[in-house]
Amino acid sequence: MTHNKLIRILAIAPTARGFGYAVMEGSSRLIAFSNKSILQNKNERTLVWVGKFIRRYEPAVMVLPAVNAADTRRAKRIKQLHQRLVGFSCSNARKQLAFA
Amino acid sequence: MANPHVCLIFRSSIKVTPEPTSVHFIPMKSLPNYLQAQRKRLALSQEEVGFLLGLNGMNKGDKVCRDETFAREPSLLDALAYEVIYGRPVRELFAGLHHQAQQRVAERAKVLSFRKVRNADAPRKQTIIQLAESASVNHKHHDPQ
Numbered sequence: 001m002t003h004n005k006l007i008r009i010l011a012i013a014p015t016a017r018g019f020g021y022a023v024m025e026g027s028s029r030l031i032a033f034s035n036k037s038i039l040q041n042k043n044e045r046t047l048v049w050v051g052k053f054i055r056r057y058e059p060a061v062m063v064l065p066a067v068n069a070a071d072t073r074r075a076k077r078i079k080q081l082h083q084r085l086v087g088f089s090c091s092n093a094r095k096q097l098a099f100a
Numbered sequence: 101m102a103n104p105h106v107c108l109i110f111r112s113s114i115k116v117t118p119e120p121t122s123v124h125f126i127p128m129k130s131l132p133n134y135l136q137a138q139r140k141r142l143a144l145s146q147e148e149v150g151f152l153l154g155l156n157g158m159n160k161g162d163k164v165c166r167d168e169t170f171a172r173e174p175s176l177l178d179a180l181a182y183e184v185i186y187g188r189p190v191r192e193l194f195a196g197l198h199h200q201a202q203q204r205v206a207e208r209a210k211v212l213s214f215r216k217v218r219n220a221d222a223p224r225k226q227t228i229i230q231l232a233e234s235a236s237v238n239h240k241h242h243d244p245q
Contacts, residue, residue, distance in 0.1 A: 008128055031137045060128060
């Protein structure tokens with residue numbers, strides 16, 4: 001395996017106590033996954049962690065839950081974090097698309 | 101996107117064509133190593149892997165953590181120990197580093213192939229040409245255009 005023809009995906013799921021993440025290559029290869037508990041300054045620290053993951057794994061695609069979907073309810077903090085994550089990802093991207 | 105509960109943000113390494121349905125992905129570089137994925141596959145802790153590697157001290161897991169987060173490149177002995185622990189070849193565990201080494205050797209082989217070698221016998225020439233050709237093959241894989 002000299003070169004990876006698959007895309008690398010970083011999925012982030014903000015939660016009340018921090019966030020969960022998973023990194024995959026293609027649809028079947030799980031590289032890393034875990035939960036991060038954050039007790040204070042949750043949004044700022046989550047962004048710091050996501051920045052670390054983006055630098056470490058250099059994902060082509062970032063997946064976030066659609067917090068503004070019609071039948072979805074999320075806390076105000078998580079909606080704010082979602083917006084900041086989208087902005088954060090877009091600032092690092094050459095091209096991006098968003099689906100909801 | 102079929103699932104309304106998921107939001108996708110495409111980052112770099114992607115070309116978006118005018119039609120929104122077709123997105124072309126450029127092949128990505130492998131990560132320097134896949135140690136964390138293999139450790140999680142076997143459900144081992146970093147402390148346990150540190151113990152198996154023969155690391156001393158209270159925080160045996162720290163060095164394993166640094167290996168997994170690409171902060172440190174393990175020694176040859178540690179790399180071989182990882183191969184034994186995880187049951188996967190070193191070149192698969194350290195795919196990114198293997199690719200890097202392959203590229204560098206191929207580039208040097210290209211230089212060597214241009215030099216006039218004294219008493220160049222057929223097997224030697226063939227070896228050098230094969231190594232040099234592997235560089236161009238890898239470049240094609242890296243950039244499909």
